[in-house]
Amino acid sequence: MRHLPQTLLNSRNSLTFILVLIASTLSLSACTQVQSEPRNLTVLPSQPGTVALEKLLEQNITDASDAESIVLGLAESKDYGRILNLLKADYADEAAKLLLTMNEGVSLEEATLKLAKATDSETAMGHVVRTAFILFPLEQGGLYHYLQDNLGIRATLLNKWAESAGLLTAATMPEPDENGLFIQPLINSASITLFHPDRDTRGAMFYKPADSETWEKARDMTWEPVNSVLTGPIVYLQANTTYDVKVILTEQQDVEREIVTQFTTRPDTPVINPEKVYKLSDIYRGGTLDLEALGIEGDENGYAKIVGDKDTVIRAGDDEKYAVNVGDNSYIYFENITIEAARVHGFYGEGAHDIWINNCDISGWGRAPNVMKKGIAYEMEDAQAINYDSAIYFRQSGVITVENCNIHDPRAIANDWSFGHPKGPNAFLAHANHPDPKFKGQVILRNNHFHGTQTHRFNDIIEGRKNAEPLGGFVRDSAIYNNELAYSNDDAIEVDGGQQNVLVYNNDISHTYSGISITPVRVGPSFIFNNYIHDLGDLRGKQWASIKMGGLLTSPSGQSVILHNLITVGRNGLTASRFKNDDTFWTYAQNNIVITEKDNNQVGYAVYDPENYSGSQFINNYFYNLKTGAPKIEATLTEPYVFEESKLNQQIAEALFNGGKTVMLPKCDKYRINNFTQRNEDGTQALYGIVE
Numbered sequence: 001m002r003h004l005p006q007t008l009l010n011s012r013n014s015l016t017f018i019l020v021l022i023a024s025t026l027s028l029s030a031c032t033q034v035q036s037e038p039r040n041l042t043v044l045p046s047q048p049g050t051v052a053l054e055k056l057l058e059q060n061i062t063d064a065s066d067a068e069s070i071v072l073g074l075a076e077s078k079d080y081g082r083i084l085n086l087l088k089a090d091y092a093d094e095a096a097k098l099l100l101t102m103n104e105g106v107s108l109e110e111a112t113l114k115l116a117k118a119t120d121s122e123t124a125m126g127h128v129v130r131t132a133f134i135l136f137p138l139e140q141g142g143l144y145h146y147l148q149d150n151l152g153i154r155a156t157l158l159n160k161w162a163e164s165a166g167l168l169t170a171a172t173m174p175e176p177d178e179n180g181l182f183i184q185p186l187i188n189s190a191s192i193t194l195f196h197p198d199r200d201t202r203g204a205m206f207y208k209p210a211d212s213e214t215w216e217k218a219r220d221m222t223w224e225p226v227n228s229v230l231t232g233p234i235v236y237l238q239a240n241t242t243y244d245v246k247v248i249l250t251e252q253q254d255v256e257r258e259i260v261t262q263f264t265t266r267p268d269t270p271v272i273n274p275e276k277v278y279k280l281s282d283i284y285r286g287g288t289l290d291l292e293a294l295g296i297e298g299d300e301n302g303y304a305k306i307v308g309d310k311d312t313v314i315r316a317g318d319d320e321k322y323a324v325n326v327g328d329n330s331y332i333y334f335e336n337i338t339i340e341a342a343r344v345h346g347f348y349g350e351g352a353h354d355i356w357i358n359n360c361d362i363s364g365w366g367r368a369p370n371v372m373k374k375g376i377a378y379e380m381e382d383a384q385a386i387n388y389d390s391a392i393y394f395r396q397s398g399v400i401t402v403e404n405c406n407i408h409d410p411r412a413i414a415n416d417w418s419f420g421h422p423k424g425p426n427a428f429l430a431h432a433n434h435p436d437p438k439f440k441g442q443v444i445l446r447n448n449h450f451h452g453t454q455t456h457r458f459n460d461i462i463e464g465r466k467n468a469e470p471l472g473g474f475v476r477d478s479a480i481y482n483n484e485l486a487y488s489n490d491d492a493i494e495v496d497g498g499q500q501n502v503l504v505y506n507n508d509i510s511h512t513y514s515g516i517s518i519t520p521v522r523v524g525p526s527f528i529f530n531n532y533i534h535d536l537g538d539l540r541g542k543q544w545a546s547i548k549m550g551g552l553l554t555s556p557s558g559q560s561v562i563l564h565n566l567i568t569v570g571r572n573g574l575t576a577s578r579f580k581n582d583d584t585f586w587t588y589a590q591n592n593i594v595i596t597e598k599d600n601n602q603v604g605y606a607v608y609d610p611e612n613y614s615g616s617q618f619i620n621n622y623f624y625n626l627k628t629g630a631p632k633i634e635a636t637l638t639e640p641y642v643f644e645e646s647k648l649n650q651q652i653a654e655a656l657f658n659g660g661k662t663v664m665l666p667k668c669d670k671y672r673i674n675n676f677t678q679r680n681e682d683g684t685q686a687l688y689g690i691v692e
Contacts, residue, residue, distance in 0.1 A: 045614050046553065046584060048080040049099065049108075049135030056103050067096035071135075082554055082581045086134045086165065094131040108132065108139055109146040116151060125153070126161045133165035137556040140167045141226040142199070166555065168226055168470035168523060171437045172500060173477075181247065183263045184477040184501070186444055187239045187401075190263055191477050191501035193231040194221065194247065202250050203230040207675075210242040210262060217674040221247070224500070225557055226470070226523045233501050233527060234675055240267035270333050270356050273302030280308040280337065288320045291329050298331030303356065308336040315341040315364075322348040323365065326394070330354045339391075340364045341411075346391040353399045353439040360405040362391040366412025366425045375419030377412065386412045387459065390429035395465070398434035398475070401444040408451050414459040414489045416539045417513065422489040424459035431465035432475040441476035441500070445483060452487030454511070457539055460491040461512070468555055468579075470522040473497025481506045489538045491517040491548075499526035499558055506690055507531045508661060513538040515567075519579045520551030521586070524558025529676055532661040532689040533567045543571045545608075546594070551579030552586050552613060559615075562589040563676050566689030568657045570597045573606045573623070584611040590619040591671055593688045595657045599627035609635035620671040624653040642668050661690040 055061070055070050071092050075084035087095060094115070101111040112132040119125040129147065133140050144162050151158065159169040176182045176195045184191045194203055203221030208214055221230040237243065242264045249256040276298055283294060283306070291297065298304040314337065316323045323342035326332060326349030333356040339346045342365040349355065366389035369377035377386045391407045394400055407427040414424025427450035432441045450461050462480065464473025474480075475498040485492040485507060492509040494517045495502055504527070509515045515533040518526055528547060536543035546567045549560060567573045573594035576583035594606040602608065606623035609616065617638040625632035629650055641648065643666065656663050664685035671677075678687045 046611065047136050047138050048074050048083055048553075049102075049132075051080070052095075052099050052135070053103060056099060062100065062103075064093070064096045064100065067099050068092040071095045071099070078581075080553075083134065083137065087131060091127055091131050094127045095135060098128065098132055098135065108136055109143055112143060113147065113150055116147075122153070122157060126157070129158070129161045130165055133162060133167060137553050138225070140165065140556060141228055144169070145228045168498075170471065172227075172440055172471065172475060172498065172523075174438050177261070179259045179261060181259060181261060183245070183261070184442065185263045185265045186442065186477065186479050187266045187268060187446075188237050188481075189233050189235045189479055189503060190237060190243070190245075190265060191231060191233045192221065192245060192247065193229050193501075194249075195229055197228075197230045197249065198251060199223075199228075200251055201230065201256060203232075204248045204250070205232065205234065206246040206248070207234050207243050209238075210244050215246065219674050219676060222525045222559065222561070224524060224559075231501060231525070233503060235503065235505070235527075236675065236678075237265050239265055241265050269358075270303045270331075270354075271301070272305045272333060273298050276302070276304035278304070278306045280306055280314075281312045284312060284314060286315070288316050288322050289314055289324045290327075291332065292325060292327035296332065297329035298333075298354075300331065303331045303333040303354070305333045305335065306337070308334075308338060310338070312338070314339045316343060317341075318343055318368075321345065323362075324348070326352050326355060328352050332356070333358070335359055337361075343367060344389050345393045348393050348395075349397055350395040351435065352394055352397040353434055353436075355394060355397070355399070356401045357392065357405060358401075358403050360402075360407075362405065362407045363409040364411050365389060365391055366410045368411055369413050375415045376423055377415070385423045386425075387423040388426065388429055388463070388465070389424070390426040390463075392427070393429040393431070395431050396433050396435065398432045398439040399442040400432070401446075402428065402448060403444070403446045405448045405450075407448065409453075409456065410458070414457050416489040417542065418540065422459045422513075424457070424489070426458055426460055426463045428462045429465060430463070430474045430478075432473070432478065433466065433471040440471075441474055441478050441498075441502075443474050443478040443480075445480045448483045450483065450485050454487065455539070456487075458488040460494045460517075461485045461488045462493045463491070464494050464497050467494060467496035468520065468522075470498050472522070474499070474502045476500035476502070476523075479503040479505075484508045486511045488512040490514065493517070495526055495528075496520060498523045499560075500524065502526045503529075505529045505531060508690060509533045510535040512536055513542065514544045514548050515546040515569075517548050517577075518560050519548050519577050519585075520555035521549075521558030521560050522555055525561050526558070527561045527563070529561075529563040529565060530678070530687070530689060530691050531565045533565065534569060536569045536571070543569065545571070545575030545577060546573045548575050548577040549585035549587060550577045550583040552582065552584040554580035554582040558586070560585070560587045562587055563591055563673055564678070564686070564688050565592045565594075566656075566661070566663060567592065567594040569595075571603050572596065572608055575605065575608045576610055584613050585609070586613055586615045588617050588619075589621060590617075590673060591621065591677065591686065591688070593622045593656055593663065593665070595622075595624045595626065595653050596632065597626050597657075599625055599632065604628070604632045605634055606631055607633050607635040612636055620668070622647070622656070622665065624648055626650070626653060626657065642671065662692065663688050
């Protein structure tokens with residue numbers, strides 16, 4: 001157990017006193033000017049095509065064969081080999097022509113269009129287009145939309161070429177309204193997306209309860225390059241409340257237009273059809289509770305409700321895969337359900353939507369580890385390793401809410417990294433790619449306690465399926481908040497995949513190999529804020545990263561936004577991790593506290609960013625290493641911590657490290673993040689970690 005110095009045992013009051021005292025002695029002139037959040041733009045450096053263009057310029061290359069040699073050389077390199085392996089050898093000619101055309105000052109879009117239209121067959125045209133997508137992975141979205149408007153070919157053909165390069169072409173949300181907006185409310189948040197903006201348009205958002213006269217400023221919308229939209233969330237909203245929202249669009253500081261509309265957040269509980277309320281004791285007869293067979297579901301006017309009791313426990317037999325089979329039935333609310341056995345999954349459904357699970361208790365699920373081979377569990381000698389067995393798994397389903405649940409003690413077990421990538425059980429497995437865009441994503445996990453034990457752990461506690469794909473994992477517009485997550489041999493939360501306005505906040509994370517994985521962000525932006533990540537360690541006590549990121553070039557091209565987290569760990573904070581041999585990441589990190597204890601090779605970094613992607617920004621973060629007595633960073637800081645000279649010292653760092661799930665530092669208006677930054681009651685201190 002970690003202890004404060006004797007003089008700081010009353011941690012919250014003493015820490016507040018120290019910080020207020022420091023703030024009172026500082027000149028706060030650096031904090032007087034409010035700064036709006038910078039617009040994050042996709043930039044060209046680091047892409048293989050950009051590197052090739054630089055080499056052409058450096059070597060004054062104008063010959064096609066020499067340009068081909070540059071491309072083939074990059075394809076053999078460690079940095080770009082994995083990306084350019086997608087280019088067949090006979091695409092080198094197209095790559096050379098594209099690069100030489102761009103070297104004359106022609107844009108990527110215009111050069112691709114010109115060369116594609118000059119081909120004599122659809123096959124040759126496809127080679128040109130696919131080559132452009134692969135050489136410039138961070139420009140795929142914009143190029144795709146440009147070719148949609150200008151190439152004049154069948155949409156199915158362009159989509160085929162784009163998808164072969166890993167690009168998202170399917171719709172992930174319904175069509176926008178007459179203003180070009182799509183708004184997705186959840187219970188305590190809503191995301192706002194503007195379709196078809198000009199590339200240089202900036203979107204400022206304001207919001208207020210409909211019965212209020214006072215507008216509040218939200219965080220500016222973020223440019224999302226895959227779908228070429230402006231988007232962003234509004235957070236800390238009240239349930240079942242109507243809000244006015246105002247979007248002001250500007251270009252070069254001139255107001256282009258103003259949009260005012262309304263949305264209503266979801267209620268804390270769904271509307272129930274009173275004619276479809278079932279007591280579990282009346283409908284359960286042992287084995288699997290099969291709602292498809294029972295024909296139980298509601299509709300958009302009211303959910304069916306199934307209520308459990310302490311004496312009715314669902315126990316599926318060893319030959320029954322699920323404790324509760326929802327199938328594709330929808331609009332079902334479960335309350336007070338207890339599950340104590342299931343061969344594979346506790347709750348399972350496929351193609352379902354609008355499922356709400358409240359106050360459940362799940363244990364004893366997963367295949368039995370009857371056979372152990374090199375530390376990995378198998379149910380039978382000739383079976384595959386036990387993996388993905390989950391307390392709750394809805395395949396290709398969306399609009400799922402899980403709240404106030406206790407998930408613990410799976411039957412299956414997970415190996416640690418000494419036996420290779422962990423395999424084993426999960427509490428929740430996300431696969432929110434419902435076939436209908438209306439129902440994609442919208443997963444809410446809140447107020448839950450998902451926990452293993454020191455000797456019996458999860459693989460990932462919350463995991464995503466198809467998490468290398470744009471439509472993988474939580475997909476879009478989801479919220480994971482107010483959860484306590486502990487004891488896994490890999491990640492506490494794996495958000496990998498689409499990550500379009502996926503929010504991860506106010507979670508208490510401990511005793512895992514890594515805290516939160518956002519590797520890769522295929523679409524984004526995702527928002528990781530006000531989490532408390534501490535006391536990491538797997539079964540062996542080993543740990544890697546608090547927040548791990550990577551795969552920007554091999555699985556492009558989304559951004560993460562990391563704000564106001566409190567990270568107090570032994571090893572690393574914001575950390576590059578390889579995905580398909582690429583540890584490049586694109587993030588906007590502001591107002592975080594990251595304090596590490598140890599110091600060694602790849603150990604003790606507050607930020608470890610060896611690729612140093614120029615689009616990333618690190619602004620006003622408190623970074624410190626207790627072993628070295630100074631920040632340990634491998635990254636380029638955009639703006640250092642505002643009170644760096646007075647506050648980056650051992651005493652303050654130790655007090656923050658041991659201060660519990662919420663700590664405070666003096667406010668600075670310049671670095672206030674609209675709608676995200678939370679302060680104490682008198683407004684003098686900014687909160688880091690859990691907000692209660």
